[in-house]
Amino acid sequence: MNDLALLLTPQGRALLAEVRDTAPADELAVATRLRRDHPAELVSAALGQARLRQRAAAKFGAADAGRMFFTPNGVEQSTRATVAAYRAQRFTGLGVTSVADLCCGIGGDAIALARAGIRVLAVDRDPLTAAVARANAEALGLDELIEVREADVTEVDTDGYDAVFVDPARRGVRSGGAARSASMRGGGRATGGRIFDPEAYSPPLSWAVEAARRAPHAALKVAPGVPHEAVPADAEAEWISDGGDVKEAVVWFGTGAPGAVRATLLPGPRTLLGRRLPDPPVRPVGRYLYEPDGAVIRAHLVAEAAEELGGGLVDATIAYITADALRPTPYASAYEITDQLPFNVKKLKALLREREVGTLTVKKRGSAVEPEELRKKVKPQGPNAATVFLTRVAGAPTMLVGRPAYDRA
DSSP: OHHHHHHTSHHHHHHHHHHTTOOGGGHHHHHHHHTTTSOHHHHHHHHHHHHHHHHHHHHHOHHHHTTOOOOHHHHHHSOOHHHHHHHHHHHHHTTOOEEEEESOTTSHHHHHHHHTTOEEEEEESOHHHHHHHHHHHHHTTOTTTEEEEESOGGGOOOTTOSEEEEOOBOTTOOOOOOOOOOOTTTOGGGGOOOOOOGGGSBSOHHHHHHHHHTSSEEEEEEOTTOOGGGSOTTSEEEEEEETTEEEEEEEEESSSOTTOEEEEEETTTEEEEOOOOOOOOBOOOOSEEEEEOHHHHHTTOHHHHHHHHTOEESSTTOOOEEESSOOOOTTEEEEEEEEEEESOHHHHHHHHHHHTEEEEEEEESSOOOOHHHHHHHHOOOSSEEEEEEEEEETTEEEEEEEEEOSOOO
């Protein structure tokens, strides 16, 4: 709290501007120089904040991050600005004009909501976090739309708000349960994902669900590994990826589509809706291999993607789609397969030497072999590039060699 108070003074703001581009390697020299004219505590706070702003630029963009204030946890746990902006658009599409943002953190979602013209009550029980959220609303000129309140979210009255948004703390929370069975409709072990226990959230998901049901509309941000069976029957579930990386899942209430499942890919947005299709058939490897986006796999929509591509699976437990025809799609990356080999490092090494492959991308699904371990063994050399998939085909350990067929549509 003291660091933030120092940085909000005119002297603190001036020092922040001075150190904003300081490289980590130069911090000691810069700190030594600045301490001749400034209190050591202020110099330390300014350099620490500059470092956080540099880290936050990837999530918030350099312009916003350069004006905002952060805590280490705030940088790590806050919503990426593109994802928050998409969610705000969904709220406005529902006619929402006011939102109670519970567990608001440093205010990333509140900022996106306010920029969409929505009035926000942002609540967090941690004094420093609430103070940072308030400072961010002021720094970005949004304090007229964002009211920040330091309080326990379970004691906040949300009556009068069109919607509730809850982003419970869930860092490091995992259950010890086994993964869901590996059907491709569910992705199963093929995702390599963790299974999270939503009742270990703070506040628990059950409390958030009840709070959501009391509002006309609601969105609950949860970890991408949330079990599908934990999603209430009267809610819609959405998995969101940004630039190919799965960022979160959202449980929506009041959308008029209870039980719906969707995968949304940013930028775009591009949305694939679930249609409760049966698992795709297993078929021989065709000319093309499609690797579904992580949001598609997490949402258990591999079957929908396979139908769109006219393809089947290489294995009943693996989320790789294969087809004979190339169909551009935003929901999967496509590769042209040139070779199919039983798993054998010596044969792969010989093939790569013959093809003069020096740049080797190793992907795996359903294999215990580590990509770096394989790359060291085959020692790729040459001017050409290739991708090898370590996987199973009809139950057998297999290597599929190919190259990207196009940039994802």
